Amino acid sequence: MNTTHSACLAALQQRFGEQFSQGQSQREQHCHTTTWIKPQLPDAVVFARSTEDVQDLVKICAAHQCPIVPFGVGSSLEGQLNAPYGGISVDLSGMDQILEVHQADLAVTLQPGVTREALNHYLRDTGLFFPIDPGANASLGGMVATRASGTNAVRYGTIRENVLSLKVVTADGQLIRTSSRAKKSAAGYDLTHLMIGSEGTLGIITEITLKLHGIPEQITAGQCTFDSVTSACQAVAQVIQLGLPLARMELLDALQVKACNQYSGLNLPEMPLLLLEFHGSGTAVAEQVEMFSQIAMDHGGNAPVFAKSTEERNQLWKARHDAYWASRALRPGCQAHTTDACVPISRLAECVTQTQEDLEASGLIAPIVGHVGDGNFHALLLVDEQNPDELARAKAAVSRIAKRAIEMGGTCTGEHGVGQGKRDYLDLEHGAGVGLMQAIKRALDPNNLFNPGKL
Amino acid sequence: MNTTHSACLAALQQRFGEQFSQGQSQREQHCHTTTWIKPQLPDAVVFARSTEDVQDLVKICAAHQCPIVPFGVGSSLEGQLNAPYGGISVDLSGMDQILEVHQADLAVTLQPGVTREALNHYLRDTGLFFPIDPGANASLGGMVATRASGTNAVRYGTIRENVLSLKVVTADGQLIRTSSRAKKSAAGYDLTHLMIGSEGTLGIITEITLKLHGIPEQITAGQCTFDSVTSACQAVAQVIQLGLPLARMELLDALQVKACNQYSGLNLPEMPLLLLEFHGSGTAVAEQVEMFSQIAMDHGGNAPVFAKSTEERNQLWKARHDAYWASRALRPGCQAHTTDACVPISRLAECVTQTQEDLEASGLIAPIVGHVGDGNFHALLLVDEQNPDELARAKAAVSRIAKRAIEMGGTCTGEHGVGQGKRDYLDLEHGAGVGLMQAIKRALDPNNLFNPGKL
Incomplete structure (x- = not known):
């Protein structure tokens, strides 16, 4: 103590x-x-x-x-x-009340300890849902604090685009509201977005008003294999460039598929794979599926295979959500070093390809999985920390991945946040902007009370 | 001097x-x-x-x-x-260079003096466009600084959702970049959104990277009359609640229609009117048109009438964009007092109806026009400032409109910003949050160099 x-x-x-x-x-x-x-x-x-x-x-x-x-x-x-x-x-997990569903405004006000699964369970009879889905059953307060995103961000945006208003306790114990519930506002500084992603360093979130979305008339999930991560990423980039509003486009490399098969008892083809989900009216989904299939085949992909039932669809996404634990099960006893590169979509294929080659050349075991529709992907380095040489190689590779993303016009962290793990890269990514961040921190938390030593 | x-x-x-x-x-x-x-x-x-x-x-x-x-x-x-x-x-109007179109990333980097019309003219052969359209041919720097939106925000969001990154000169003359070009990021405080809407009080924007969108396969514009602004707003609310992705939904009350007819030489029916635009694939637009027409008729609206040519469509939106000057021409020599209320969509019909009744009871001439899909509308009070009684009635009405919006869970300014005109309402709207804004201002501009006396 x-x-x-x-x-x-x-x-x-x-x-x-x-x-x-x-x-x-x-x-x-x-x-x-x-x-x-x-x-x-x-x-x-x-x-x-x-x-x-x-x-x-x-x-x-x-x-x-x-x-x-x-x-x-x-x-x-x-x-x-x-x-x-x-x-x-x-x-804050005990502050788990859903305070009000604003059905007619497609919004909900809740406490920060509500988890995303609990929210969607609560909403099940309203025709509405909250799409942001980082995999883990995170608390919504935590998701706001780390600017989380996840598998649905291609169509619905990240948490950044889905918060209407926050209540926050500031460093002097005051309670403030960051904005009204109106859909847009030009009234004063954007305190809402300043708090989103501040990782508990500027205030403590005690109430959240989120946007909700109507459950689409049709949801179709599927999978599509490619002969390389490169061609899979090139197909994804074209989907984005054509503005196809897919809900989910997730890349798993062959090793990650193998890990998921073992962990979740599936029989997915063990090659570079896109997991897909299409939302919309019946005709809109049919259009999207047709256009996607054409794009995939233009890039050497195989014909997509679609889930035949809601159960099959849920099983697919459950496996995707368990990818982290599936990967860790590949090397029990090893530690996980995560990366979170996010680059402009035009650089995605190049960045993923170089990363995969880099990891192979470094002799590391590191499945790759990614929210590739956003240009975001994770390599999970499974490291035997008792082996100093392997640990050194892993740290060097993590550093190269972060720097590669920044050099390609991207960021070292698309969604996990900075915390302690990514602090070293902030100067490289933001340059003099870090000085502004420090000034804001000093202004709002002069005694460095809130989550010191992070971000 | x-x-x-x-x-x-x-x-x-x-x-x-x-x-x-x-x-x-x-x-x-x-x-x-x-x-x-x-x-x-x-x-x-x-x-x-x-x-x-x-x-x-x-x-x-x-x-x-x-x-x-x-x-x-x-x-x-x-x-x-x-x-x-x-x-x-x-x-900054001389800083009007478009620096780079990132075609494959659906983005563009430009200087702040580029206007939105100049940008779209430049993009005309790329298949891309920039949708944010506040009516005036504003500079993009100004649009970022005031957190502008306009007629397309229903589908594409406001400028807040369409800026990827900024370069900003800070109070000590340093140049900072607020973020990378990646589509999402969890790296540090959100300086981009802090600068958007800061009205020149925190820094001077010298470079902007914006998201672009693919020009939709089909664009259909139309108009739909209702017997009251109330029923028009109720129809709009239902469109939003059902998640129909209309690009534009603009309300004009009968007086505003009359003003536009006179100013722009049109023959629009002089009753409460929605101007509409549908974007998407051919089948998606057909679906939207059918659903919208059903909703309109369920609320006592007439069957929508659609523009038969691109010229007719452009004429319609030109008239909408000129609505401000059309209104002013109703009472030459009078001053314009604008309001900019924005409320949750569930309160829109009530707020517009009460506002119209209030203005009538106050004996004021004030056409109403609004981006109602966002819950945002403007009453333009045409005031003879030589008449002290009329001026007093106008100021009281403007104040009631701002307060009504705030009391309904909304904001006194959806898109015009605070400037000098709306400063009095900031305390009411933000309460203790104003203290945070002041602390941020002091931290980033300790000598109050940037645009003092605003916001």
Whole structure:
């Protein structure tokens, strides 16, 4: 325990009683990182149940200069939940109420601990759904904080395009609303987008109003094999350039398909594969399917195969969602080093191809999976950390992948965020812009209370 | 002339030579406000031709604590260009180069002085277009700075959803890039969205990378009459709720139609009217037209009438774009007081109806026109400012309209920005959020150099 925070802990214990824990296992659970990044434990965990809880917590911590690290469900990948300076992990998973469905406005207001699966389950009888789907059953607060996206972003945008308004507790314990529920606004600085992706470093999100979408009349899922990741990516680029509004276009390389087959008991062809989903009216989907098939075949792809039932479709996406764990099962006992390159679509094929060649030449085992419709893909390096040579090769490859994306006009992180894992690349990517970010941080959180040491 | 800035003016004269002007007519032209807001002249105008010009200007002005007001084409409506503390108007209209069309990425990089019409003219052979269309032939820098939208936002989003990256000169004269060209990113604070809508108060935009869209296979425009604005708005709300991706849905009340007929020599039926545009493949447009027609008739609308040629379609939208000047021609010599309410779509019919009743009861002449698909509409109050009683009634009505929108969960400004005209409503709309905005302003522009007295 960080003894400098002991007075703060005592005050929190008094205010929060059973919602406060200093137990070792709770502290460990609240900084598990799912990746190679080493855990750094908070001094205590507070389980918030209300906005008032969060405001009180912030005021107490502010008075004692004690750091606060927000926690949703713990599915982040870049060490966002670690507490390098100790302090309090504030667990928001208990703030899981859906406050109001604005059916006629295609919107919903909810607390940050609601998970995306819980939201869609709640909406099941409304004809509406929330499309952003990062794979993990993340909390919506966490998704907003890391600017998450996932498999549906091609058609529906990322979380950035789907938040109407936030309520946020600021560093002085005030509650602010970032904007109205109107669909657009030109009134003042865009606080909503400033908070999205700020990874808990500017404020704590306590309420979220999200856009919803009508469930499409028809949903058709399918798969399409190619002889190389290059040709698969070239086909994807053409789909985007022609403006085909596919909902999902996911690339899996042959190794990733093999991992999914083993983990999820499937029989997908073990070659470069696109998983697809088409949304729209019956005629619109038929048009999209026809155009996609033509494009795929023009790039040497095989004829797409379509799921015959909702069950088959769900099985396909379940396998895609489990890709992370499927990959890890390829080398039990090894650590996962993730990459998150995102480049302009015209550079995608080149970037994925070079990355695959680079990983092979480095002798690393690293399945590739990607939201390629957005130019975004992940290589998951499975690394035996007991082998210093392999670890060094892996770190060098991760660094090259981030730099390659930036050099191609892209970003080192399309959706996972910066956290601790990608901090080294911010200067390279943003140059003098980092100075502006630091100025904003100092202005809104002068005592560096919120999630210090991240982003 | 503000004598405290004389040393600055001398330094600028020396650096900029013929690009510098203290002439009365130039100073007047650079703060004309198109509305009731009284002009406040800058001390001088600098015509920037390059990013280096802007950086040098900022450094000289910063050294002398002299305000800078960015100028595009002068089409803003809320006094954004006024210079209440004197200083320099920096005219960016000469920075009008299109730097690169990223054809395969559906994007373009350009300077801020390019107008939206010039951009689309340049793109005419590429199969791509830029959809955001605020009516006026605004500069793209100005559109980004005010977070503009316009008639196509229903389908394509506002400028907020269509900027990939900006280059911005900051208060210390540094040039920063807000993000990469990748379609999505989770790397650091969202400086792009912070700059969009900041109305020249945080930095000067010197380069813009925009998303482009493929020109749809089919474009069909039409019009549909209703017996009241209420039923027209109810039909619009249902279109949105069903997720029909119409490109344009514009409301004109009977008085606005009359104004357009007179000004543009048309014969539109002088009753509440929706102007419509459908984009997509042939079959998609046919589907949309059929569904729209059914919805319109369910709400007592008449069967839509469609434009028979591209010329007829262009004539219709030209008339819509000229609606502002058409309205002003209804009462020559009077001033225009604009409103810009934007509410959740479920409250639109109620808000427009109450506004129309309010204006009638106040004895004011005020055509209504609106981007109703976004819940956004304008009443243009035509006011004889020599009549103090009428002026007082107009100001009271404008205030009620702004407050009504905020009370209905909306905003006082959907797209025109805050400028000087809407500053009074920011506290009401944002509450404690205004404190955050002020902190950001102080952090990024500590000497209040950029467009002081706005937003």
